[in-house]
């Protein structure tokens with residue numbers, strides 16, 4: 001967006017300078033400007049943006065292909081996750097979500113109090129966490145590592161601290177949990 005808006009501002013400034021300095025009596029063809037730039041350019045940009053939005057949005061839709069399901073429960077102010085653990089048994093964690101790399105995961109997102117929003121900026125779009133409702137978002141991480149997640153819906157005084165980590169591991173190589181706090185009570 002920054003690059004796009006900078007390009008548009010630069011373009012407008014060039015047009016302004018050009019209008020200021022153009023020789024007397026030498027006008028441009030209004031039709032080119034009105035239809036070409038006023039309609040054609042704008043429509044091309046909008047179509048590209050909407051197309052990109054559909055592409056990004058479609059990627060986070062769940063599909064019925066038997067993907068692993070993980071539960072994410074938001075609260076004021078933190079996240080509880082239930083995911084398959086190292087031994088295949090469900091593992092409950094606070095503020096840390098473990099997902100295997102290269103495997104699609106469907107995250108069932110809900111909330112116990114107010115509306116929050118699940119967001120891992122480097123891995124995909126946002127999904128609201130709504131009390132009494134389960135929204136499912138698909139998440140797919142290709143590269144192992146640690147990714148930052150956060151609440152993307154203002155939910156009270158602790159909102160800005162409502163962060164979590166997504167640990168992406170090589171399938172079959174679940175990270176060592178012994179030196180990491182995974183349980184823990186609510187603050």
Ligand SMILES: [Cu+2]
Nearest residue numbers: 116151155162
């Ligand atoms: Cu929140």
